[in-house]
Amino acid sequence: MNHETMTRDDIDELAIKEKIERELARYRVKQHEVFMVIGTSLNIDVERGSLKTAEIIRDAGFGVRVANEEGQCAFSYTSRMDSEAIKKTIKNVVSTMGQATKDPDFHSFASESATTKISPSLIFDPEIENIEIDDAVQLVTATLDSARSIDDEHVYSINVSFKAGNTRVFVFNSNSIEISEDHTDVGLDCEVTVKDGDEMNSDYDFSDGRALSQVTTDVGARAVYRALKTLGKVSVKSGFLPVVFSPRAAGYVVAGAVALAANAESIQQEMSFLGGKLGEKIAPDFLTIVDDPRLEAYSRHSTCSFDGEGSSTSTKKIVNAGILDTFLHDSYTANKVNVENTGNAARGSYDSPPHISPFNLIIAPDESSIVAREELLKGIEYGIYFDQTGDSPNMTTGDFSGMISSGFLIENGAITSPIEQATFGTNLLELLASIESFDDKPEDNAGTITPSIRLKGLHISGNQ
């Protein structure tokens, strides 16, 4: 691929900004905020060892929010940048604003932007912008070779996918925020299906980051090892069993769920089980959960200088030594209850208004609760090593039941066989209270950094 296909080509965002502002001025809009994205991505998929698709997606557009003195607020977006689309979009958003209900809780869009920015070298890699398709195919091929280097008759299919993209984000608003940042992303995934007679299973591993040098092709072999371990399933006894969460399960079930429940919008809408619990103890003293959008270590998966409203991102402890320390806010929820905006307005792209979300989540346990990985299982005679679930908790009540989609039996302090279909049930507050210890090898799963976690137990329902 030549360079022009991955660069941001001919879009002049400042000229577009001027046009948008000129249109907004025509309608005497009091407050506005524009979020513009210009990006290109290259994706390659390999299926059963053979290249299946290669694609280049070039995407550009902007989303605009407007508000008046009465707090009527509306959003509109367009994937076009031409004058006619700008005119229509502004006309649309102004007319939609008139349809909104009056909201006395709306005060203003974001007012303070980032004064210090992340070093571009941490989040932007010119090598990704200039990647040639042959280089990308070579990475994919090397990943396949890595997977094939594990010679095992049970390996049934190997699928690899590669993604690389560059994006410019540009935010400006009527409170004089005007800020932009370029970033790149890269990811290499390998999914392996294994088969033994009628038993079939699959697992994956991936490597991702912001620079090409962060992805490693040994993800192929790692995926094969993971998949092979899932063969030979045994059924599980039912009951309240000791459980150890793998890092990927811990990231989702513990860190992710707490961050989701700490969303200030959910709190204000009375849709979260953490409502009314700010400043209260919700977990053991040794548990701290941090949201660090300025993380410089690990994959830097969601590292960025400003959020989807242009506010500076900041590092905060959601849970500090067991105490629920802060909710995650955007400008609206912060203004509504008159607290500091935590800069957690996230945006998928220009086509949706901001929503509250964490960036890089870290489970940071106190030293006293950390043991060596091999020590974590010690003393468990019969328990479950819980690796994955596709289920999500009921955030209103904190009740959480579902299926363990990947898990292993722990017998006499060691991981033994993979487990057959089993379900679990708990309440997230009970789950937090039952955390006993952590291992000393935190892992990074797409920007969520967690060790393995040992719990007193979960209600498990198995077939035995």
Next chain:
Amino acid sequence: MDNQDEEPDLDTIVMHALDLGVDFCDIRVDTWQGFNLELMKSQTRNISSSLGHGAGIRTLVDGAWGFAATTDISTTGLMKCCENSAKLGNACKNFVQEDKKFTIADDINFATGNHVITGPGEMDEVSGEEKVKFCLDLDKIARERSSLVKNVIIHFNEGYGTSTLVNSRGANVVKSIGTVYILANVLVKENDNLQSGMEIFSHIGCWNTADPTQVETAINAATDQGLRLLTAKACPPGAFTVIVDNKLGGVFVHEAMGHACEADAILAGQSILENKIGTCIGNESVTILDDGSNPDLYGYIPADSEGIPSHKTVLVEDGYLKGYLHDLESASRMSMIPTGNGRAQAFDYLPQVRMTSTMLEPRDWLVEELIKDTKDGLYCKNWQYGYVEPYKGTFMFKCKEAVMLEHGEETTLLKDVALSGQILQVLHDIDGIASDFGTSGGHCGKGGQSVRVCDGSPHFRINNVLVGGMDE
């Protein structure tokens, strides 16, 4: 960037691709407008309107797909996009294994013509103000029903889009369709007990053609469900005989069977149903089909994203696996006929094999008889979500509420019931299918893409379903 008003000639772009040496090319150009509204605590949050357009160009070179997408649909933009696509196809062809190479068969009948299901301007027939007022009225209905209602969250999503598909084999089809999707979530609270009830309304066409009374019925149902759940108990874990209602039954058919029948999963070596055509995989009363051609159902598509007219495909007949769902590629590689199931979320996504409206055919039990006949079990109603892992053959879905059945009588109300099972076992475990039938529309996610689908089912009974829950 200011030259986007000219109408590009798509045939010229296709010819350009062929000149570049590709074997096959298709172009999808989408234009759309949307109106979305979120109502919370009687206030609009995130009220939005949108408009946009974009094009995706796919080229096949020696069995390798190149794909490029752009939001610049001027002739220059499309030419560049076309060249990128062909360049990718050419660069990749050397990495396609010989046995994976395929061509698009000569005898495929691609769709042509205009399918105007919704006319341009229909979305604007009802003003935004009226739609906001309607949602505020729904909020009021729920609040007036009980003082325990603490919050009513309404997501009102209306869209209208035109999608044009042209390919190098003569497909030339234009689809103009509006859709409405409303999700109502009612939160009720009594002391510290917080519960919610949820209902969905889906409709093909814009809001001007929808029946508002159906949404009012839905908000009442959501409120009643929330109120009922205040008294519900946690479900005990274990293996149960389960009767599922129409809505849950539909999700069951979609998750437990539909996904595993998608031929791209078969080709990728990721479905437990590989090499199972013609084998008995379920009880003789089980017949399952997919049919995107019914315009009354939310999974309706006149033709798929590859230009294949939609039609009925039998997946399971009298317990025997009869067929898979196909797109152009899977049909070609497996020497089958494309079934019209190649669907993309939007212009910037490659089509994947997807379901449309998937249904289990009714049989002869009366629902009341089925309940009476169940000595010990669960009657599970409505769904929260579901998912499947076709390679493992396991599926899982969660229902909002269930009632314990004891000696054929409905007794204790239960909440948040998680059901799971094995694809290859569960259809054998169905031992009673009722004569009623109901459908529900929704959105299905796969490979990062979401498409609208419809699931249809009678009530039916399954033995030995593993249920997750908490001991109380």
